[in-house]
Amino acid sequence: MAQLIDGKVISKQIKDELKEKVAELKENGTEICLAVIQVGNDTASSVYVGNKKKACEYIGIKSLAYELPEETTEAELLNLIDKLNHDDAVNGILVQLPVPEHIDEDKIIKAISPLKDVDGFHPMSVGALSIGQPGFVSCTPAGVIQLLKRSGIEIAGKECVVIGRSNIVGKPMSMLLLRENGTVTICHSRTKNLKEVCRRADILVVAVGKPKMIDASYVKEGAVVIDVGIHRDENNKLCGDVDFASVEPIAGAITPVPGGVGPMTIAMLMNNCVESINIR
Numbered sequence: 001m002a003q004l005i006d007g008k009v010i011s012k013q014i015k016d017e018l019k020e021k022v023a024e025l026k027e028n029g030t031e032i033c034l035a036v037i038q039v040g041n042d043t044a045s046s047v048y049v050g051n052k053k054k055a056c057e058y059i060g061i062k063s064l065a066y067e068l069p070e071e072t073t074e075a076e077l078l079n080l081i082d083k084l085n086h087d088d089a090v091n092g093i094l095v096q097l098p099v100p101e102h103i104d105e106d107k108i109i110k111a112i113s114p115l116k117d118v119d120g121f122h123p124m125s126v127g128a129l130s131i132g133q134p135g136f137v138s139c140t141p142a143g144v145i146q147l148l149k150r151s152g153i154e155i156a157g158k159e160c161v162v163i164g165r166s167n168i169v170g171k172p173m174s175m176l177l178l179r180e181n182g183t184v185t186i187c188h189s190r191t192k193n194l195k196e197v198c199r200r201a202d203i204l205v206v207a208v209g210k211p212k213m214i215d216a217s218y219v220k221e222g223a224v225v226i227d228v229g230i231h232r233d234e235n236n237k238l239c240g241d242v243d244f245a246s247v248e249p250i251a252g253a254i255t256p257v258p259g260g261v262g263p264m265t266i267a268m269l270m271n272n273c274v275e276s277i278n279i280r
């Protein structure tokens with residue numbers, strides 16, 4: 001039986017630690033403020049934005065909500081970002097993605113000041129991560145590192161295999177594992193012999209975006225398996241990129257879906273908001 005890595009418990013620990021820090025900062029006259037911008041009313045985005053607001057309330061971070069109509073122009077959105085970039089009372093700016101098609105997502109990401117880029121998507125943040133300088137780190141991969149560390153799993157010197165090379169998960173995940181002194185291999189859609197490469201892993205991080213694709217045949221006995229995927233299966237139940245029933249009996253430790261990586265993303269967003277006072 002694998003050790004179950006409980007993202008609900010670990011994310012709650014992190015949020016409680018942040019709550020204490022935020023209370024201390026408030027006593028010393030510093031308030032932390034996150035501006036969240038949503039364009040249009042995509043249902044999934046509204047749920048994410050709602051959860052972010054709730055987490056801010058729990059921790060004591062002030063949140064400013066900008067709910068803009070679908071027909072908002074790119075120029076209007078860029079204007080708002082510029083205003084928030086120059087507002088000293090705002091520590092973090094988050095534009096909920098995806099934005100409607102008539103808005104260039106890349107331009108929006110680049111418009112947010114790297115000093116307020118709590119999602120960690122700005123090229124300056126990504127660059128800082130790759131050369132080991134302080135900066136905001138993408139929340140989901142940062143959450144995976146916390147799951148490993150807080151479960152007592154050593155990364156240094158381990159064979160780490162990441163499946164997926166997206167800008168928000170796979171690539172920053174690989175950089176973070178490298179920063180923790182792991183020996184890192186990145187797999188993607190053109191990787192040959194995926195199973196063989198995965199079976200080398202002491203730590204296998206799966207962000208492939210394909211429901212239940214990774215079964216026991218990809219996993220070395222005793223490996224730590226982190227499942228970043230989120231999907232609905234044929235019975236409308238949440239599942240990950242890993243076939244949990246197949247992998248759990250042979251893994252050393254594993255994250256469930258739901259309740260693994262998922263809750264960590266918001267906890268690390270909150271962490272980035274609090275960290276923003278050091279990045280200024």
Ligand code: NAD
Nearest residue numbers: 140164165166169188189207208209228229230261262265
């Ligand atoms: P993505 O689709 O952008 O990237 C998937 C990656 O997998 C690509 O780099 C691709 O090269 C690789 N890939 C695709 N098919 C492959 C194959 N057959 N073999 C090897 N590699 C293959 O996805 P993403 O945005 O990185 O997200 C990955 C998963 O994580 C999704 O299920 C997504 O829903 C989930 N996700 C979860 C959170 C969270 O908070 N838990 C956050 C972001 C993404």
